[in-house]
Amino acid sequence: MGIAERKQEEKQDMQKRILDAARKIFLDKGYEKTSMRNIASEINYSPGMIYFHFKDKSEIFHELHKEGFRLLLAQLKILDKVADPFERLKAVGRVFIQFAQDNKDYYNLMFMVEEPAKESTEGGFKIAQEAINHLLELVKECQAEGRFVGMDQEYFSFMLLSSLHGICALFCKDRTASFQNKSNEDLMKYGYECFVSLLEKG
């Protein structure tokens, strides 16, 4: 069945072309301001054609959403070689913040855009779950070394993630204007270091 095979490859190729165009415009103009017509005309096809390859705009969004997580997880995986769990935890934060700075638009897609509430419970968000589990595991390791004693694992992990996300969210939505003296980058960097020094006493 060499033809069917090639057919499938062509189909995947087309999907890739659409995603490439979508990524380019999504990450430039944001989710809301990117139209299906924009994406279609980027690859010189008619708007309707996209609907043959993707269910709707939100399916394209979810594809890029997953892409973002894969990118972030790849960055975090590098830290596996850091032996001490607490050192690794601190580095995770730094990498997370760096990721948000370097990939503002992916970050928006991953954590800020109101997702069209689909497949979130079924199969689609496995990769986000995976990231959380990674964090839970890390906290557990720290606790095994006598850190964060008496803290509930899940609440503590949620708090960690929240603090990181808060820093990145304010950055991504430019809500840092009220701290006029400091640059965005410094606020994130040294703001996080403040948090770290709290962690060190816990």
Add this chain to the structure above:
Amino acid sequence: MGIAERKQEEKQDMQKRILDAARKIFLDKGYEKTSMRNIASEINYSPGMIYFHFKDKSEIFHELHKEGFRLLLAQLKILDKVADPFERLKAVGRVFIQFAQDNKDYYNLMFMVEEPAKESTEGGFKIAQEAINHLLELVKECQAEGRFVGMDQEYFSFMLLSSLHGICALFCKDRTASFQNKSNEDLMKYGYECFVSLLEKG
């Protein structure tokens, strides 16, 4: 000039009616999904009429944005009677989180919606600035009592705000699904308490 006076009152009245309608729909359907036609038909006027009283949709947004801050500041003002600054700081966090839970839509308007980048630097966002200054002052008071020694005020305040915002942001965008065992409310409450117990050691 009693007529001009009444005229002005009528104008303010109309603006109030528009804002009331806008608030109702904004806070029910969110910013993006509320249309000018929705707002107009809510008060039985034509769409174009709104543009006589407000420049555009974003001006209405900014009005409600300010409204939200006034509401939050009113809640926080109650804490002025708490004498001990550190106790007050901890309470500020609890009130902030409670506000986000009770006013999810205001919170979205205030901290999450990508604002059409206007008047943010000029006169419009004084009230947000005021809230930040309040926080900075509070941190200073805590430091005067020997808390958070050696921390930069601004970075530390930014970190505080970030942590609070992170908790509320994940809640508002329903990004808490990955912590399946716990309810949203418990995650926020006990997540924050984890943070507080870190603060207590700093």
Add this chain to the structure above:
DNA sequence: TCAAAAATTGAACACTGTTTAAAATTATTA
């Protein structure tokens, strides 16, 4: 009462996501 000013309308413009019948292209079979 009448002209000037203010307020309101409704149609129009250029967009949006999505659907769908028709057309064009490609594959399969007789």
Add this chain to the structure above:
DNA sequence: TAATAATTTTAAACAGTGTTCAATTTTTGA
């Protein structure tokens, strides 16, 4: 190879969006 079937793509249409603007109504001041 010719005819049929399946797949892929298009263009038009639908119902919606924010916004503008000429025309119209309402209100005001002389």
